[in-house]
């Protein structure tokens with residue numbers, strides 16, 4: 001007896017095959033890893049399935065059969081957080097605040113050791129500098145970080161933190177002078 005019903009265990013297999021087929025038929029998705037966000041058209045990076053799985057709300061997760069093949073849009077003014085060929089996920093689908101997005105409160109930069117733009121700005125205001133990078137680097141070696149499942153970008157925050165420190169220092173200089 002034949003049936004079109006596919007057992008659940010094939011979900012992951014179907015998932016990767018679907019992705020390849022779609023990449024062939026859809027020019028927005030190339031195999032070279034240069035993927036454009038459907039909203040802001042800026043380049044986005046692929047994230048691991050476990051990153052997406054860990055950060056989505058239960059409600060958002062219930063609608064997905066597979067967490068692989070999503071891309072992360074870091075554009076501050078863009079509402080898209082994750083997207084693939086079929087689906088767009090935004091802040092409302094996440095159970096953490098996506099600090100990189102405009103209007104995020106708190107504006108979290110380091111999810112492993114809880115450094116936000118607000119905390120860094122306060123340090124700079126009080127001491128003229130921030131110990132965020134020293135603290136994060138120290139804890140990375142002693143405690144260890146979990147960026148892959150805690151940070152929406154799925155990657156290390158050090159680049160974002162040092163960029164934010166520079167920006168905040170510049171803006172506090174311009175306020176003082």
Ligand SMILES: [Zn+2]
Pocket residue numbers: 037038039040041042073074075078079080
């Ligand atoms: Zn975008």
